[in-house]
Amino acid sequence: xxxxxxxxxxxxPGTLIGPFTQANPGLGGVCTFVGEVRYDEGVEALELSHYExxxxxxxxxxxxxxxxxxxxxxxxxxxxxxVLRPGEPIVCVSAAALHRRDAIDAVDxxxxxxxxxxxxxxRQLRAGEWHWIxxxxxxxxxxxxxxx
Amino acid sequence: MIRxxxxxxxxxxxxxxxxxxxxxxxxxxxxxxxxxxxxxVREGLADAVRDKRVKVxxxxxxxADREGIVARHGDEVAFLPPVSGG
Numbered sequence: 491x492x493x494x495x496x497x498x499x500x501x502x503p504g505t506l507i508g509p510f511t512q513a514n515p516g517l518g519g520v521c522t523f524v525g526e527v528r529y530d531e532g533v534e535a536l537e538l539s540h541y542e543x544x545x546x547x548x549x550x551x552x553x554x555x556x557x558x559x560x561x562x563x564x565x566x567x568x569x570x571x572x573v574l575r576p577g578e579p580i581v582c583v584s585a586a587a588l589h590r591r592d593a594i595d596a597v598d599x600x601x602x603x604x605x606x607x608x609x610x611x612x613r614q615l616r617a618g619e620w621h622w623i624x625x626x627x628x629x630x631x632x633x634x635x636x637x638x
Numbered sequence: 639m640i641r642x643x644x645x646x647x648x649x650x651x652x653x654x655x656x657x658x659x660x661x662x663x664x665x666x667x668x669x670x671x672x673x674x675x676x677x678x679v680r681e682g683l684a685d686a687v688r689d690k691r692v693k694v695x696x697x698x699x700x701x702a703d704r705e706g707i708v709a710r711h712g713d714e715v716a717f718l719p720p721v722s723g724g
Contacts, residue, residue, distance in 0.1 A: 539645065539646065539649075541643065541645050541695070541716055541718065543695070543697070543698030543714075543716070544695060544698060544700070544716075544718075547698075605723060606721070606723055607721070608721065609645075609718070609721060610721055610722065611645055611646030611647070611719070611721060611722055612722035613647075613722075622646060622647040622650075622722070623722035623723065624720070624722065624723070625720045625721065625722065625723045626723035628723065629723035
């Protein structure tokens with residue numbers, strides 16, 4: 491079961507994870523990560539922009555790589571775009587597998603790539619002004635973990 | 639027409655998120671594109687796009703060699719700054 495989506499409206503992860511788990515009967519384990527917009531000092535909102543021809547196809551390509559690299563039964567990968575407020579879910583990745591290591595590692599792999607290599611541009615609203623978020627060195631380190 | 643799309647902070651540098659460029663002058667190569675960005679979109683935009691970290695997509699395909707681009711009537715050229723981290 492493979493479910494890869496970009497969402498423009500707020501979502502409740504539980505409503506996706508329940509059906510996803512049920513859609514993979516016989517699984518041995520399911521691992522789920524939900525990322526939310528942090529309550530950083532002074533941040534009123536976060537806006538994610540994307541580029542239609544690249545962003546969703548890029549997420550599908552990432553899912554393909556996860557399926558090649560790990561022994562998975564199912565993968566759910568959902569990412570928000572648009573304006574989000576602190577506390578709102580921004581990303582949800584869930585992997586179902588026969589064995590826990592595949593599920594856990596697949597989620598970790600997808601998250602590292604979504605954060606550092608997927609086609610999203612983010613800006614924060616602070617004191618009424620938008621500020622673009624630049625790439626971080628940590629992101630490259632996160633990706634380097636998987637280059638073997 | 640050729641459509642230019644500006645992502646992330648390049649939309650700020652351009653003052654808009656996209657432009658339609660009349661392709662009456664024929665195919666556009668990399669120097670043509672840079673000149674158009676400065677002359678018809680906004681002064682200084684070409685410099686922002688020259689940043690080596692900016693990638694260019696032609697009709698949804700990221701180019702390995704952006705300087706080898708040839709844009710024709712009906713094409714969409716997207717300028718992609720580095721993606722934001724976590």
